[in-house]
Amino acid sequence: MSSTQQDIKIEMHDVKKAFGNKIVLDGVNLSVKKGESLVIIGGSGTGKSVTLKCVLGLMKADSGSIKIDGIETNKFDSAQRDEMMAKFGMLFQGGALFDSMKVWENVAFGLIQGQKMPRDEAREIAKEKLRQVGLAPQTGDLFPAELSGGMQKRVALARAIATNPEIIFFDEPTTGLDPIMADVINDLIKECVTDLGATALTITHDMSSARKIADQVAMIYEGKMIWDGPVGRLYDSGNSYVEQFIHGRADGPITKHANFRA
Amino acid sequence: MSDVQNSKNIMPIEFAQKTCQLIGHSILSFFQSIGALAMFIGKATAQCFMPTFYPKLILKQFIDIGYYSLPVVGMTALFTGMVLALQSYTGFTRFNAEGAIAGVVALSVTRELAPVLAGLMVAGRVGASIAAEIGTMRVTEQIDALVTLSVNPYKYLIAPRVIAGTLMLPILVLVGDIIGIYGGYIVSIYNLGFSSGTYINQTWDILERIDVLSGLIKAAMFGFIVSMMGCYHGFNSGRGAQGVGTATTYAVVSASILILISNYIMTQIFFS
Numbered sequence: 001m002s003s004t005q006q007d008i009k010i011e012m013h014d015v016k017k018a019f020g021n022k023i024v025l026d027g028v029n030l031s032v033k034k035g036e037s038l039v040i041i042g043g044s045g046t047g048k049s050v051t052l053k054c055v056l057g058l059m060k061a062d063s064g065s066i067k068i069d070g071i072e073t074n075k076f077d078s079a080q081r082d083e084m085m086a087k088f089g090m091l092f093q094g095g096a097l098f099d100s101m102k103v104w105e106n107v108a109f110g111l112i113q114g115q116k117m118p119r120d121e122a123r124e125i126a127k128e129k130l131r132q133v134g135l136a137p138q139t140g141d142l143f144p145a146e147l148s149g150g151m152q153k154r155v156a157l158a159r160a161i162a163t164n165p166e167i168i169f170f171d172e173p174t175t176g177l178d179p180i181m182a183d184v185i186n187d188l189i190k191e192c193v194t195d196l197g198a199t200a201l202t203i204t205h206d207m208s209s210a211r212k213i214a215d216q217v218a219m220i221y222e223g224k225m226i227w228d229g230p231v232g233r234l235y236d237s238g239n240s241y242v243e244q245f246i247h248g249r250a251d252g253p254i255t256k257h258a259n260f261r262a
Numbered sequence: 263m264s265d266v267q268n269s270k271n272i273m274p275i276e277f278a279q280k281t282c283q284l285i286g287h288s289i290l291s292f293f294q295s296i297g298a299l300a301m302f303i304g305k306a307t308a309q310c311f312m313p314t315f316y317p318k319l320i321l322k323q324f325i326d327i328g329y330y331s332l333p334v335v336g337m338t339a340l341f342t343g344m345v346l347a348l349q350s351y352t353g354f355t356r357f358n359a360e361g362a363i364a365g366v367v368a369l370s371v372t373r374e375l376a377p378v379l380a381g382l383m384v385a386g387r388v389g390a391s392i393a394a395e396i397g398t399m400r401v402t403e404q405i406d407a408l409v410t411l412s413v414n415p416y417k418y419l420i421a422p423r424v425i426a427g428t429l430m431l432p433i434l435v436l437v438g439d440i441i442g443i444y445g446g447y448i449v450s451i452y453n454l455g456f457s458s459g460t461y462i463n464q465t466w467d468i469l470e471r472i473d474v475l476s477g478l479i480k481a482a483m484f485g486f487i488v489s490m491m492g493c494y495h496g497f498n499s500g501r502g503a504q505g506v507g508t509a510t511t512y513a514v515v516s517a518s519i520l521i522l523i524s525n526y527i528m529t530q531i532f533f534s
Contacts, residue, residue, distance in 0.1 A: 056409075057409075058409060058410075082414070085411075085412045086412050089410070090410040093403070096407040109413075114411050114413060169410075
């Protein structure tokens with residue numbers, strides 16, 4: 001992952017985070033180039049979500065440096081943080097749609113509240129974004145609770161890309177979807193990221209999703225990045241931890257280390 | 263077996279150390295939560311006064327917290343006033359002091375019963391619903407989503423509720439005062455056979471501005487407490503359905519206790 005300084009969009013250096021006595025991130029190093037899609041794979045409870053939340057600023061890292069566009073974010077005040085947020089879009093695992101609002105209001109929320117755009121204008125953009133994720137404009141007048149899980153994911157994706165963000169985060173985008181809908185969402189993610197020319201950071205443990213949307217893959221284990229490389233090299237990584245994870249084997253160094261009884 | 267041996271081997275000094283550790287830990291976590299609450303109240307109150315307001319959201323909360331609480335508060339006040347007249351009659355006839363009933367009803371309702379009972383009822387109705395709503399938003403990551411969409415959750419979610427709670431409760435209590443005194447009036451006139459004119463005159467004579475005003479100031483404080491507790495516990499809700507349930511319980515219990523404590527303190531300040 002060596003590259004010139006200007007190309008690097010997200011850079012984490014020796015980031016640590018603990019909750020009480022439990023160390024979750026133990027010196028995470030990571031860098032994502034502009035326009036690149038990095039997928040972080042790893043088991044449950046290895047620190048994937050916390051990594052993402054630290055970059056987003058939803059959680060504060062205990063130590064280390066997190067740079068976005070070369071700017072250190074760890075010491076931001078709330079105004080600087082808000083400014084930075086305008087660059088971000090995020091697809092939450094459960095969608096996190098606002099259930100008190102209609103679908104189009106959800107999609108247009110960042111435009112109306114964040115950018116103070118007039119409602120009519122924002123509504124048009126919301127319709128366009130819904131079309132982009134394969135939903136009919138009439139869907140916009142429904143409430144999130146009236147939609148299926150797959151449709152909710154699409155709406156959440158439309159909301160994440162509505163403000164044309166420079167960096168999009170995907171938190172387990174295919175979890176809870178059937179294999180076909182998962183593949184549709186993967187395609188949509190790939191399309192949206194390419195269309196916007198955005199940088200993408202995804203966390204997942206779904207290997208088919210990782211293969212499809214990643215340019216680069218990194219594996220996190222016990223709060224550290226233990227492997228990273230281009231997606232093409234994922235299946236000859238030569239790392240026994242990665243091998244076990246991507247093939248989903250019950251026997252291997254990960255389970256041996258955690259004292260699982262497989 | 264080994265456990266028994268171990269417990270025998272614990273030296274008195276070790277036991278003392280453990281006890282101290284436990285005490286120290288609980289004291290520290292107590293102050294930690296007080297600090298967290300103070301920070302939260304500070305942040306939320308600041309957001310109530312700093313620009314970008316959401317008038318639509320505030321209006322919605324006015325209706326949710328104020329208008330929809332009217333029946334509950336009205337019923338509470340009505341029956342409190344009625345029972346107060348009835349009870350003081352049975353007591354006061356022993357001293358031939360029936361003439362004091364109007365005064366007792368008016369003073370007790372405006373100073374204490376309307377604000378405190380309205381506060382407690384609203385804590386149950388509004389505090390719980392705020393905690394459950396915001397708690398569910400926390401659990402389903404909707405609050406995180408707000409942040410990623412460049413909207414400050416303190417400003418968007420909490421400030422409207424706190425503003426509405428603090429402004430609406432005095433209005434509710436004013437309505438409650440009137441209904442409560444009217445409840446006493448009904449019982450006195452139709453049940454106990456008082457004359458309407460005397461009762462109204464006695465009520466007017468004894469009521470001073472401070473009686474009503476102190477009740478309304480109390481009410482504003484209770485409204486602040488209820489909405490703030492609902493928001494705080496919802497905002498810091500634990501995971502899952504259980505987390506939201508616990509948050510709701512804490513919101514109602516802590517609001518109720520704080521209402522009773524602050525009521526005593528404010529009474530001490532107003533009337534001593």
